[in-house]
Amino acid sequence: MRLVTIDDVxxxxxxxxxxAVRTPLLHAAWAGDLWLKAENLQPVGAFKIRGAANALARLPEGAGVITHSSGNHGRALGYAAARRGVPCVVVVPDTAPAAKVAGIRDTGAEIIMVTPAERFSATERLTAERGLVLIPPYDHPDVIAGQGTVGLEILDQSSDVDTVLVPVGGGGLGSGVATAVKALAPTVRVIGVEPELAADAEESLRAGELIAWPQEKSYRTIADGVRTGLSELTFAHLKARLDDIVTVTEAEIRSATGELARRAKLVAEPTGALTTAAYLRYGSEWGRAAAVVSGGNLDPELLAELVTAS
Amino acid sequence: MRLVTIDDVxxxxxxxxxxAVRTPLLHAAWAGDLWLKAENLQPVGAFKIRGAANALARLPEGAGVITHSSGNHGRALGYAAARRGVPCVVVVPDTAPAAKVAGIRDTGAEIIMVTPAERFSATERLTAERGLVLIPPYDHPDVIAGQGTVGLEILDQSSDVDTVLVPVGGGGLGSGVATAVKALAPTVRVIGVEPELAADAEESLRAGELIAWPQEKSYRTIADGVRTGLSELTFAHLKARLDDIVTVTEAEIRSATGELARRAKLVAEPTGALTTAAYLRYGSEWGRAAAVVSGGNLDPELLAELVTAS
Incomplete structure (x- = not known):
């Protein structure tokens, strides 16, 4: 299997x-030597614009696209497709948060709502029927290479970072960031973060083989952006390039989301707070850490709940 | 009266x-050609660190400082004083939001709580008794020059901005930013923004003379950072250098605070949302606008309320 290279990134x-914009790397002195890579400040509220824009840039002029997504990738692809003037269809599981679905709709993309179990078959059918190009949310070299640009920017913005923290769901961000960081700064550790309730990547990496969790198990976590499992492609990248992977509890994720709003003044979705949660739990071992705050798209009611919880 | 110059800035x-950090200038495409200068991402959650750090840098080594502040300036001065290892006393009106008082306390500064009416006399007494140097929140050339660095950065970050929007309370930020912008880019308009309920600067500028509003009148606005009036010094700067001043309603301020959290992923306090509120109301006349999001220190309960209101 060919892995993405630093040249691709x-x-x-x-x-x-x-x-995509070059997001700031902000010092969270209240937490220690923690630096927040604020990808929630991207135009679509998440790093996903990087992979989507890169994949679209490599297609033949005028090609329409389709994807399946719980929210952020669909919104990013819709945004990039609208900017390029090509059609975009997003197949959305009906469990996706309302704020994310609204975000996709705002881009002008066509939304097809299905149950989580149906999303792959529905996508396959529509791809064939309409002659669209499938840009999956993570299982694609161009998407991985696009997400890897987060790693390039972190190294450029902090010459003395010791550890880079990335949330792991489908594994596209982790694959891309590890590719960039280990190629340019091999001594910098890249550590993945998962919820305990969706720790399929941790289990897979410990076992040395891809282990899928049943959907209903991963769907228990509040971090809706990492409920999906790895693909063979992202597993191969993480196995070769990720230094370690850790897990955090639901309580830690909720608390970190509140802390980011109260102390860093950043609206992060629970998935975006995974890396901060991990730093608050394990950070003393990690030296200077850069945590990717992957996105900020959450329902206002949930933000209100988490910011007022102690 | 000697006004601050571009060389001072x-x-x-x-x-x-x-x-202080160089905060990002973020495109708020959802609002139009609006760019947000995110001063809420400063270490103390507000632009005030700029003026406080500049004033402290100009004092004799080891001098202790005192100020009166509803929150952000006190916190900024406490933060800068702690970093320099000098004592700091902050006289706080007992109407200040709890989140702001906690922010001051966290810096290690000594807090003296008084009624709004007592704050000037209490400050004067303590200054004399303890041999401290008074660094007022805005009525000081070094503070104004420090705040002016926001203007330098905006011009550097956007070569084609047409309008710069600043909230006006005591007038330190407006004085500094107008000084920098009009010196370097005279065709760029600098516009102040006030709540209708605390529009003493607007009334003063229209009348051509400093008009003070009674405290109980200005204290009606939710934007607690701009409840104070101008000084002779800041009035002179604004009269000479500000292009215009506009007002917004309480409903507009509340709505803009919610929009910044939901759409820009930025936690802004109501005062920090004034300029966005103004853009949403008048922006069509202003071309490319840079709005200073002056701070992000608000009580979590208020953030929860505003982010869920429609």
């Missing part, structure tokens, strides 16, 4: 210019 | 290095 950096 | 830029 470098090429992606050029391809996404004008679509 | 340039000198401040060097003096505050390592204390």
């Amino acid at each position: 470098r090429a992606a950096e050029k391809a996404i210019e004008g679509f | 340039r000198a401040a830029e060097k003096a505050i290095e390592g204390f």
Whole structure:
């Protein structure tokens, strides 16, 4: 299996210019030597714009696209497709948060709502029927290379980072970031973070083989962005390039989401708070850490609940 | 009266290095051609660190400081004083939001709680008794010069901005930003924003003379950072250098605070949302606008209320 290379990530950096922004790396002194890579400040509220914009840039002119997504990738693809003037269909599981579905709808993309179990078959059928190109949320080299640009920017913004923390769901972000960081700064550790309730990547990496969790098990976590499992492609990247993977509890995720709003003044979704939660639990061993705050798309009611909980 | 010059602001830029951060200027495409200067992402959650750090840098080594503040300036001065290892006393009106008082306390500064009416006399008495140097929140050339660095950064980050929007309370930020912007880019308009319920600066500028509003009148607004009036010094700067001043309603301030959290993923306090509120009301006339999001320190319960209100 061919893995994405640092050259692919470098090429992606050029391809996404004008679509993704260079997000700030903010010192969270209240937490220690923690630096927040604020991907929630992207135009679509999540890092996903990087992979989506890179994948679209590599398609033939005018090709329409389709994807399945619980929210952020669908919104990112819709946004990039609208900017390029090509049609976009997003197949959405009916468990996705309302704020994320509204975000997709705002881009002008066509939304097809299905049950979580139906989403792959529905996507396959529509892809064939309409002659669209499938851009999956993580199982694609161009998507991985696009997400890897987060790693390039962190190294550029902090010359003395010791550890980079990434949330792991489908594994596209982790695969891309580990590719960039280990190629350019092999001594910097790249550590994945998962909820205990959706720790399929941790189990897979410990076992040395891809282990899928049943959907109903992973869907227990509040971190809706990491309820999906790895693909063979992202598992191969993480196995080769990720230094370690840790898990955090639901209580830790909720608390970190509140802390980010109260102390860092950043609206992060629970998935975006995974890496901060991990730092607050294990950070004393990690030296200077850069935590990717992957996204900020959550329902206002949930933000209200988490920011007022102690 | 000697006004602050662009050279003073340039000198401040060097003096505050390592204390204030260069905050990002983020495109709020959902609102139009609006760019948010995210001063809520400063270490103390507000632009006030700039003026406080500059004023402290100009004092004799080891001098202790005192100030009166409803929150953000006190916290900023406490933070800068702690970093320099000098004592700091903050006289706080007992109407200040709990989150702001906690922020001051966290810096290690000594807090003296008084009624709003007592704060000037209490400050005067303590200054004399303890041999401290008074660094007022806005009525000071070094503070104004420090706040002006926001203007330098905006011009540097956006070469084609047409309008810069600043909240006006005591007028330190507006004085500094207008000084920097009108010196370097005279065709860029600098517009102040006030709540209708605390529009003493607007009334003063229209009348051509400083008009004070009674405290109980200005204290009606939710935007607690701009309940104070101008000083002779800041009035002179604004009269000479501000292009215009506009007002917004309480409903507009509340709504803009919610929008910033939901759409820009930024936690802003009501005062920090004033400029966005103004853009949403008047922005069509302003071309490309940079709005200073002055701070993000508000009680979690209020954030919860505003983010869930429609």
